[in-house]
Amino acid sequence: xxxxxxxxxxxxxxxxxxxxxxxxxxQRRTSTKTxxxxxxxxxxxxxxxxxLDPTSIDMDRRDDETMIINMGPSHPSTHGVLxxxxxxxxxxxxxxxxxxxxxxxxxxxxxxxxxYIQGATNVTRMDYLSxxxxxxxxxxxxxxxxxxxxxxxxxxxxxxxxxxxxxxxxLVWMATNGMDLGASSMMIYGLRERELILAFFEKTAxxxxxxxxxxxxxxxxxxxxxxxxxxxxxxDTIYARTFEYDELLTGQPIFRNRMVGVAPLTAEEAxxxxxxxxxxxxxxxxxxxxxxxxxxxxxxxxxxVIVGTYGDNFDRYAIRLxxxxxxxxxxxxxxxxxxxxxxxxxxxxxxxxxxxxxxxxMEALIHHFKLFxxxxxxxxxxxxxxxxxxxxxxxxxxxxxxTAKPYRLHVRAPSFxxxxxxxxxxxxxxxSDTITVVSTIDPVMGEVDR
Amino acid sequence: xxxxxxTAPPGVLTSEGLATDLCCFPTPAQYVDLVAxxxxxxxxxxxxxxxxxxLEHFGRWLPDDVVATRFEVVVNLxxxxxxxxxxxxxxxxxxxxxxxxxxxxxxxxxxxxREAFDLFGILFTNHPDxxxxxxxxxxxxxxxxxxxxxxRVPVQFKESPGPR
Numbered sequence: 001x002x003x004x005x006x007x008x009x010x011x012x013x014x015x016x017x018x019x020x021x022x023x024x025x026x027q028r029r030t031s032t033k034t035x036x037x038x039x040x041x042x043x044x045x046x047x048x049x050x051x052l053d054p055t056s057i058d059m060d061r062r063d064d065e066t067m068i069i070n071m072g073p074s075h076p077s078t079h080g081v082l083x084x085x086x087x088x089x090x091x092x093x094x095x096x097x098x099x100x101x102x103x104x105x106x107x108x109x110x111x112x113x114x115x116y117i118q119g120a121t122n123v124t125r126m127d128y129l130s131x132x133x134x135x136x137x138x139x140x141x142x143x144x145x146x147x148x149x150x151x152x153x154x155x156x157x158x159x160x161x162x163x164x165x166x167x168x169x170x171l172v173w174m175a176t177n178g179m180d181l182g183a184s185s186m187m188i189y190g191l192r193e194r195e196l197i198l199a200f201f202e203k204t205a206x207x208x209x210x211x212x213x214x215x216x217x218x219x220x221x222x223x224x225x226x227x228x229x230x231x232x233x234x235x236d237t238i239y240a241r242t243f244e245y246d247e248l249l250t251g252q253p254i255f256r257n258r259m260v261g262v263a264p265l266t267a268e269e270a271x272x273x274x275x276x277x278x279x280x281x282x283x284x285x286x287x288x289x290x291x292x293x294x295x296x297x298x299x300x301x302x303x304x305v306i307v308g309t310y311g312d313n314f315d316r317y318a319i320r321l322x323x324x325x326x327x328x329x330x331x332x333x334x335x336x337x338x339x340x341x342x343x344x345x346x347x348x349x350x351x352x353x354x355x356x357x358x359x360x361x362m363e364a365l366i367h368h369f370k371l372f373x374x375x376x377x378x379x380x381x382x383x384x385x386x387x388x389x390x391x392x393x394x395x396x397x398x399x400x401x402x403t404a405k406p407y408r409l410h411v412r413a414p415s416f417x418x419x420x421x422x423x424x425x426x427x428x429x430x431x432s433d434t435i436t437v438v439s440t441i442d443p444v445m446g447e448v449d450r
Numbered sequence: 451x452x453x454x455x456x457t458a459p460p461g462v463l464t465s466e467g468l469a470t471d472l473c474c475f476p477t478p479a480q481y482v483d484l485v486a487x488x489x490x491x492x493x494x495x496x497x498x499x500x501x502x503x504x505l506e507h508f509g510r511w512l513p514d515d516v517v518a519t520r521f522e523v524v525v526n527l528x529x530x531x532x533x534x535x536x537x538x539x540x541x542x543x544x545x546x547x548x549x550x551x552x553x554x555x556x557x558x559x560x561x562x563x564r565e566a567f568d569l570f571g572i573l574f575t576n577h578p579d580x581x582x583x584x585x586x587x588x589x590x591x592x593x594x595x596x597x598x599x600x601x602r603v604p605v606q607f608k609e610s611p612g613p614r
Binding site for chain 1: 506
């Protein structure tokens, strides 16, 4: 493969081989097993291991009647490098198979090489739209293994930051979803509002995107002076503007035509596929980990779990829009109820000594040095901990062998699982609906491929 | 705990794990039946399935009558109605790890099992499409195995001829 001619159009066979993913791709029907074919047409429900209704799958369609096309991996509406292979009958989608892995960077393997302190910088890069919630999940899993309590204020700061992050993540979704449907002004508005939150993050953590703010043992820094005013401005501004989005999108006929009734999902299908988050709630299942299995202090704040009815694109849109409002409610309560005290655990095992002590105490200096070179040791064991990310259940499975690095770090990425619903949602829909389906599933490819 | 032990088939050990959640340790032969009994018992969702390679941590804690093998498949089930989680850890084998696929019970495990196959080389019997999912098709080895030569390709941060 060292010839320079490989990339030229004269060697089409090699050009194809270069981009081919072999058996991962959607194959011709003749070379596809029944099970796999059922998977690709989105047959989910089954009775004793069999597809519920095999006759509903059009098995013997001749290959020359259909066309297999690639959408992506570089396509503006795939929100990253998602490659969808579609089998089309004219304008209508018969089979779909997502081909992923184009953004795989081995972050789980990297996580085994980083100490528990460094690990937060790794996981924060997985779901780059909700970094705080990634860090939160990882930190809480480590804390559960360590069996340490974190102070009340740190809990509430974490909650404040994750709700702000949820708002910003949903705003990006609103923006890109608008963009996908041709409402490009929504792109500008969504990112404009998100900027307010990123500015708050920058003021608090020093960084805008991958914050490394939530760490095992607490948070990296206390909230800055005057944070209440900033947070209130964010709440007031974005809350008022959600009604502008309502005017812009919710009632708009073109938007509604592409969203209402398109790609419905039933609760049974969603549960069977393991789909969580807004996708699951759109089917009418009121499952939100913040409410169902409260972590942090979510049992002390008031908020509503938004559920849909039909599980269609519009429900998923409406849920995300209203979740922004609910998150604003939680942020307002965080502002009112923020307790005083320490922002990180004073357990000297995980927390470095205060900066001022390092200059005057040899022990503090040694402690600080050891903590950041060797890290802290975590007792052997394994833990699975899940939190509600904007996309669904974000889980972190850590197996520890008693050293300062995780023996195995596995992240249950909600987008990775939700993406499996794509074959089901697209079946029978038109080609243009694929755009809205991918958009409303809201996959973040960094998290899918990890 | 009581509800779980009553649903578990005889011979399957249930235990409270170490410090954390409820764990079951079935043998590969009991695995699918156990998961099926949990599903019938109201665990509607299989939230997570992943593999672990215990090559360098073979002496991990396990209940006395469980024979440790190198590979383990860890399944997390969730019951929405009972608001409970349960974790199932199967000893998948040493050289040619293989367990049955959960695809027939929870279609959502399809991608997760493909991921475990891709990164650990654990085979899942009766999986509809056991191909690589994250790594390229022609990749050699399974990267999350502990004996995988990470870093065996030196990285050059300067201009180099490249693979072709």
